[in-house]
Amino acid sequence: MHCIMDMNETRCTPSRRCQGRIQPGSEFFKAAHSNDTSSMKTLLMSEDFDPYVRGDLEETILHSALFSGSNGIVKFILDRIPSLINEPMTSEMYKGETPMHVAVLKQDLDMVKELLNRGADLFNSRATGSCFVPGDDCQCYYGEFVLSFAACIGNEEIVRTLIQHNAPLDAQDSLGNTVLHILVLQEEKSQTYSMYDLITSLMTEKQQPNLEEITNKDGYTPLKLAVAEGHLEMFNYLVQKQKKMYWTMGTISYCTYDLTNIDTWGDQKSVLDIITNSRSSEVHKFIDAKPVKELVQQKWISFAYKYFLMWMVSYSLYITVFTISSLYRPLKPVPPGQFGEYVVKVQKTLSESYQTKEDYLRLLGELVTVIGAVIILISEMTHLCKIGPKGYFGHTSIGGPFPLLMICYSLLIFTAVIMRLCADDGEAVPISFALIIGWCNTIYFARGFKTFGKFSILIQKLIFGDFMHWCCLVFICIMGFTFAFYILFHTLDLTDYPYFSDFSMTLRTTFELMMGLLDIPLSYDRPTPTNIYIAYVMYMLFVYLLLLNLLIAMMDDTYWRLVPETDLLWKVQFAAVILLLEQRVPAFLKVRSGVPGALLGFDDDKWYIGVEEILPESEEQTSANVQISKNMKWDRVRKNLSRIIRLKDSAESTRLFFAFMKMSGQSFLTDSRDDGVVLSGKMEQDGFMVFGV
Known part of the structure; x- marks a missing residue:
């Protein structure tokens, strides 16, 4: 760039x-x-x-x-x-x-x-x-x-x-x-x-925030540009410049990070958007950077997981309703031989399809199916228009093949509806393919679970990488040998060789031979030309042994190459799901992540997220702090400090802090400063705690 x-x-x-x-x-x-x-x-x-x-x-x-x-x-x-x-x-x-x-x-x-x-x-x-x-x-x-x-x-x-x-x-x-x-x-x-x-x-105090918020023609501020270019060190540097220390206690500190440019709230090109929309592995690494990692976790806990579970359950119920409606689609028996030897049932006409109570119950399921298909198509087309075809199709982080599958699913449902209205007997074809796509799309929800999400990524990478390339090569080889077998058997009595009776049957037989599902179907009580055996041996050596084992080797190599990346890719997909939910959930149900600056005592209208950090220390300090944690019941300390931080009234928070210190058996000093009250607690082990209000 x-x-x-x-x-x-x-x-x-x-x-x-x-x-x-x-x-x-x-x-x-x-x-x-x-x-x-x-x-x-x-x-x-x-x-x-x-x-x-x-x-x-x-x-x-x-x-x-x-x-x-x-x-x-x-x-x-x-x-x-x-x-x-x-x-x-x-x-x-x-x-x-x-x-x-x-x-x-x-x-x-x-x-x-x-x-x-x-x-x-x-x-x-x-x-x-x-x-x-x-x-x-x-x-x-x-x-x-x-x-x-x-x-x-x-x-x-x-x-x-x-x-x-x-x-x-x-x-x-x-x-x-x-x-x-x-x-x-x-x-x-x-x-x-x-x-x-x-x-x-x-710069003056007024110049600095304004200058750092200027966007270039790509819509990037300096912070966003660091992410888009994959400069992780520069991003960490810029974020650390904005970090504010809220309180420290021993080696534990509570820092607040400015969410401006990072959170997606009111920003269509935030840091989170850049990370999830990028195809670069260097940009994906930012998902583990502070405070991006903490922001994603807070978004998931605050609202996303509830709506994700609702989405997953509702889709599962929807596809179940569609499946049951398809299993009980209106069919009627026909006289033997009217439509062929093997056809015993045909599609009912539209007037015959809805007469009994069971038919109207099925109609309810069919209406749910059609309405769901309309909602899916509108939702996906809106998203397609928003991000464009280039970012929509094949983008692993945003959805991979699943958005395209859902569009195909909706179109198949509409095709089936038209055939039902026209009383077309071919309705079973779009319904069957829609069932395949609909059930396969449930794999999308594996993104909400770490273990299953990684497997989903590996499957996508293997299918659209090695497997697709291998299929192209195998298709060429199968077509070549199919023509060869068809010509070799064309001069023989095909009643003795039914598996090679025509080209389509020969193609099917060749495919089964390649998968090892079938031995060459020859009549051993009749003489067979030697050329057929030679072609069969060549086919098995080249296609069955060489190409099939080549696919296994390629997929094995790709698997071990991708395993280190799957954890990072899953985190990016996980964040992409959260952002997708944030875009599609109604505004009144959304919850903004972070804390307003006013509640933290900052004189601005920004939002911040708190991150608990461990400060570096020497070995002597380490041993002293371990003793302190044993005496002070560290979990209780954190719980009470968190309660104090959330209080809006600084006088009340100070009163509670003094009571907490007294209960812990500590002596303390107060020191009034312009930026708040600093409380220093003297402990028996000569450790110090500092709390800023």
């Missing part, structure tokens, strides 16, 4: 780029390149030379002087021709690159300050050449603007200087990316973290 270059990469270094690029015959460029101040003065004061001449890369003499590090020439050119300060290069590859871009790339702080003092434009200067934008010729995607160039280079002093001169922090390039988006895309993470911290520290 993006062409990204390491910050330490030197492919775009201006000095490398322009060596040997001086325009032949141009005295201006020779003087700029050689730092010949006297020659440059003479040329600029002469009337025979054009100071706006451009080189091979469509650069000006100011660009050339900056490339060569000729600072004296640069200042002299700016004194004589100040209009060149914002003049960009015009070649297709380096279009839009201004002298300020060059100074930043060379990390020349003095020249950056000089250009700024002389009025260099930081708002409209954009490097939009093919070298700087994602594409085949991209060498360094640094975000087009001067500030994002400086941030990607990693020079803190230049970044500070640019921001002090009001460089636009919210400027978006042609892809809609701000400087924070560009930093997320960089590979050198340690340097990226320091630059991200620097830029956010230089």
Whole structure:
């Protein structure tokens, strides 16, 4: 998606780029390149030379002087021709690159300050050449603007200087990316973290949340972009920046994470949506990251599991009703031989089908079946229109083959209804296939159970991977040998060889031979041509022994290769089911996950989720804390602290906390601070507890 270059990469270094690029015959460029101040003065004061001449890369003499590090020439050119300060290069590859871009790339702080003092434009200067934008010729995607160039280079002093001169922090390039988006895309993470911290520290309190919520053209904030690109370390870094410590007790801490951009509530392209809609295994790994993992668990516990069980039970009852209605479909006996030797019953006419009480009871089941098929079709078509055919069909996380199966099921039910109205005897065909699809679709609900869900994933992967490829190869081989057997038996008396009487019977016999269900059906009391035995041996060696065992080996290899991935894939599918329920459950039945910031004492309208974490500790601390946990009945401590946290009245929570500490036999001190009350409990083992209200 993006062409990204390491910050330490030197492919775009201006000095490398322009060596040997001086325009032949141009005295201006020779003087700029050689730092010949006297020659440059003479040329600029002469009337025979054009100071706006451009080189091979469509650069000006100011660009050339900056490339060569000729600072004296640069200042002299700016004194004589100040209009060149914002003049960009015009070649297709380096279009839009201004002298300020060059100074930043060379990390020349003095020249950056000089250009700024002389009025260099930081708002409209954009490097939009093919070298700087994602594409085949991209060498360094640094975000087009001067500030994002400086941030990607990693020079803190230049970044500070640019921001002090009001460089636009919210400027978006042609892809809609701000400087924070560009930093997320960089590979050198340690340097990226320091630059991200620097830029956010230089913002005002009002700027920071607004800047981090800006979306690019793909609808991604910096946090979402980290997920979409599969940068787990960057995601963890951004999430940790937003984390707030609510209380600590020994090595146990209770942290709150901001759910903005992560939760799907009111966000059609949240982190959870990106994870479940992605096909990348790197993106799927985010399902185990904090606080995504905890959010999925809370969504399941708070509302999803109830509706999932209701959905599963209702579908099971529905398919049972359909099955019973199909088993008792209206048939009537016919006189022997009227429709053939083997047909003893035919479909009743529409008027004959609904006469008795049993018929009307069956009609009720049939109406339930049809109404269910209509609901399924409308639901699936709505979902198809929403996410598009590409994301709908074959997407394992969202549904795999099951959505397509359900559409086919609905269409088969409608076909059966039309045949019933027309009194068509072929009604049994769509009903039978609808029963197969309907019952197979119950495998979808295995996603709600870890063990069965993993098996479902393996079955899908094996069927749509190795098995489909193997079937294509076997089909070719079977067709070839079927024609061969048909020709060999065509000259014989087929009454003695009924299994090869026609092409369709020969094809069936060949398939049974391939599966090992049948020996070659020959009459051993009559002579059989030797060529038939030779063809049979070749067929069994190649198809039965080689190809069948090849399939077993391929599936075995695929199975052991996929086993490590099934746990992760199941978690993604599990999350996808929760999001699907969240979309389809009526709004008044939904429960928002997390806790409002107001209840936690935060002055914002965001929602947070609490995560209990274990802090790192030394061996001495470990032994002390083990003793503390024994004396204090740790489960009781957590229960009471959780109760205190949920209280809205801080005075009441403080009173309960003092009572709890007194009951535990602890002495405590209070310390009033601007951000709340800090309570420190002194224990007999010299351990400390801190609780922030």
